[in-house]
Amino acid sequence: MADTSQKVVTRFAPSPTGFLHIGGARTALFNWLFAKHHGGEFRLRIEDTDRKRSTQEATQAIFDGMEWLGLTSDKEPIFQYARRSRHAEVAEELLKSGHAYHCYCSKEELAEMRDEARKNGSPVSYNGKWRDKSPSEAPKDIKPTVRFKAPKEGQTVIHDLVQGDVITQNDHLDDMILLRADGSPTYMLSVVIDDYDMEISHVIRGDDHLVNAARQAQLIKAIGWELPAYAHIPLIHGADGAKLSKRHGALGVDAYQKMGYLPEAVKNYILRLGWSHGDDEIISEKQAIEWFDTDGLGKSPSRFDFAKLENLNGHYIRDVLSNEELLKTIKPALEKLLGKEINPKEEILLLSSLDEFKTRSKNINDLAASPLFLFAQRPLSIIPKAEKLLNDDAKIIMGKLHNSLSSLNNWTKEDLEQAVKDLSEKENLKLGKLLQPVRAALTGSNVSPSVFEIFIWLGKQETLNRMGDYSSFE
RNA sequence: GGUUCCUUCGUCUAGUGGUUAGGAUGCAGCCCUUUCACGGCUGAGACACGGGUUCAAGUCCCGUAGGAAUCACCA
Numbered sequence: 384m385a386d387t388s389q390k391v392v393t394r395f396a397p398s399p400t401g402f403l404h405i406g407g408a409r410t411a412l413f414n415w416l417f418a419k420h421h422g423g424e425f426r427l428r429i430e431d432t433d434r435k436r437s438t439q440e441a442t443q444a445i446f447d448g449m450e451w452l453g454l455t456s457d458k459e460p461i462f463q464y465a466r467r468s469r470h471a472e473v474a475e476e477l478l479k480s481g482h483a484y485h486c487y488c489s490k491e492e493l494a495e496m497r498d499e500a501r502k503n504g505s506p507v508s509y510n511g512k513w514r515d516k517s518p519s520e521a522p523k524d525i526k527p528t529v530r531f532k533a534p535k536e537g538q539t540v541i542h543d544l545v546q547g548d549v550i551t552q553n554d555h556l557d558d559m560i561l562l563r564a565d566g567s568p569t570y571m572l573s574v575v576i577d578d579y580d581m582e583i584s585h586v587i588r589g590d591d592h593l594v595n596a597a598r599q600a601q602l603i604k605a606i607g608w609e610l611p612a613y614a615h616i617p618l619i620h621g622a623d624g625a626k627l628s629k630r631h632g633a634l635g636v637d638a639y640q641k642m643g644y645l646p647e648a649v650k651n652y653i654l655r656l657g658w659s660h661g662d663d664e665i666i667s668e669k670q671a672i673e674w675f676d677t678d679g680l681g682k683s684p685s686r687f688d689f690a691k692l693e694n695l696n697g698h699y700i701r702d703v704l705s706n707e708e709l710l711k712t713i714k715p716a717l718e719k720l721l722g723k724e725i726n727p728k729e730e731i732l733l734l735s736s737l738d739e740f741k742t743r744s745k746n747i748n749d750l751a752a753s754p755l756f757l758f759a760q761r762p763l764s765i766i767p768k769a770e771k772l773l774n775d776d777a778k779i780i781m782g783k784l785h786n787s788l789s790s791l792n793n794w795t796k797e798d799l800e801q802a803v804k805d806l807s808e809k810e811n812l813k814l815g816k817l818l819q820p821v822r823a824a825l826t827g828s829n830v831s832p833s834v835f836e837i838f839i840w841l842g843k844q845e846t847l848n849r850m851g852d853y854s855s856f857e
Numbered sequence: 858g859g860u861u862c863c864u865u866c867g868u869c870u871a872g873u874g875g876u877u878a879g880g881a882u883g884c885a886g887c888c889c890u891u892u893c894a895c896g897g898c899u900g901a902g903a904c905a906c907g908g909g910u911u912c913a914a915g916u917c918c919c920g921u922a923g924g925a926a927u928c929a930c931c932a
Contacts, residue, residue, distance in 0.1 A: 396932090398932045432932080433931055433932065436931070500859085500928090501858065506859055507859095528930055546863095549862080551861075555860060560930055564930060573932090590861090590862065590926065592927095593861065593926075597861090615862090618925075624925090656870095661872095662879070664882085682862080683862095683925095684863070685868085685870090686869080688882075690868080690883055691868070691881080694883085697894095697895095701894095742893095742895040744894090745894095807891095813891085815890090817891080819891070819892060821891090828892090829893085830892055830894085832893085832894090834892085
């Protein structure tokens with residue numbers, strides 16, 4: 384259980400070098416839920432200190448993704464690059480207090496050290512060449528980097544809320560660069576300072592940062608600050624168990640939106656990847672806030688499974704969202720397919736027919752397309768599978784049904800059912816045999832909601848017209 | 858290669874020394890039924906392996922194997 388006697392402040396700190404992928408979305412969700420659960424604050428920080436790789440588009444994609452998921456920052460987002468002078472200032476202090484030093488090694492020299500270290504199985508790649516040299520030996524024509532003078536003895540322990548105590552021997556960690564030769568701060572320095580200045584109490588992030596946590600802890604101790612609490616969550620892998628890549632599942636959240644997944648379903652799905660609350664599967668946001676804590680976090684990595692996401696999406700479509708909400712989300716797509724705006728009369732029809740369509744759709748793109756036949760112009764085009772249903776015999780029978788229905792005074796479900804039943808008995812035909820061709824004529828497909836519902840939705844005139852288009856009259 | 862982490866049905870997971878190892882999803886079958894869904898029921902399916910500790914181990918310890926992360930003047 385996390386210690387939350389202090390005010391809880393969490394953050395999500397992505398670097399704007401690409402879209403907001405599903406792993407990042409989960410990290411953001413966990414931080415957000417943890418803060419909400421403890422009545423604390425959730426903040427967003429854009430780690431854009433790498434000027435070469437950071438882009439405005441990526442920053443916008445992150446904002447958009449967060450908004451789509453409903454994960455809002457409680458304060459204005461922080462841009463790390465804007466705080467670079469503060470970072471440099473702390474590095475200067477470290478230099479003064481003897482916790483940091485100038486290093487004049489060239490990149491080539493460093494690469495050599497790495498190769499050497501790897502060959503010898505040495506745990507550190509930088510050998511500390513400039514660690515104890517006196518400033519008088521410094522070359523005049525080279526701009527130095529500033530390195531952290533890391534402790535050489537003892538060990539650093541991270542009391543991780545997920546992983547337990549993670550012990551790192553200090554002599555396994557080399558002296559990391561704090562300030563680049565151009566004076567810009569590196570990630571290791573920036574995170575530590577920003578987390579402190581933002582008063583972050585709990586750092587929940589991917590366990591790819593677990594090794595970094597030890598280095599950051601050393602730095603924090605050298606500066607003389609308190610450590611935040613850490614929770615390093617296992618990564619999400621692709622369906623084949625390998626690290627998520629663009630080929631399998633590492634899509635931006637916008638891709639999930641385009642595929643027709645609801646943010647509610649995506650959130651519910653990723654919540655259950657690496658976190659659990661007993662056997663609970665379907666968890667509303669309200670419930671998630673109430674239940675979420677670090678003790679429900681698992682230690683093993685998980686794989687992304689579209690089948691389960693799809694199932695959850697279907698659940699949110701048919702059992703959670705109201706028809707009004709559903710119509711609102713499918714409206715843009717539907718109008719685009721229709722090539723026109725939906726009028727109020729059509730809206731009423733959609734609202735009442737959505738109950739039938741929503742049990743048949745796993746994503747909102749399918750849902751948007753499913754009522755299209757209601758608005759189709761005659762004569763309907765028929766898909767091949769339905770075409771087979773409209774053989775000569777079927778057309779004759781449909782002609783008979785057409786005659787019988789056209790004489791109906793009341794266009795109600797009861798009367799329609801009675802009329803269909805009467806004809807099926809008279810002709811000694813199974814209901815399916817009689818109705819499948821009708822379905823084809825009315826919808827152009829072999830699959831649809833109940834034809835009796837469709838009779839009502841279409842109304843008498845349109846029903847008879849559509850049937851008539853594919854009937855033979857004797 | 859060094860370091861660190863992980864390992865329960867295909868997948869997500871429950872499980873904290875004594876359970877017929879539970880749920881979800883997916884899969885198969887049956888029922889419902891005018892098609893397809895939805896819904897209901899049934900079924901197959903897991904403690905990576907080897908040693909310990911213990912009366913008793915999925916649960917604790919040690920190995921082995923497999924997987925992952927990381928080792929940048931990236932974050």
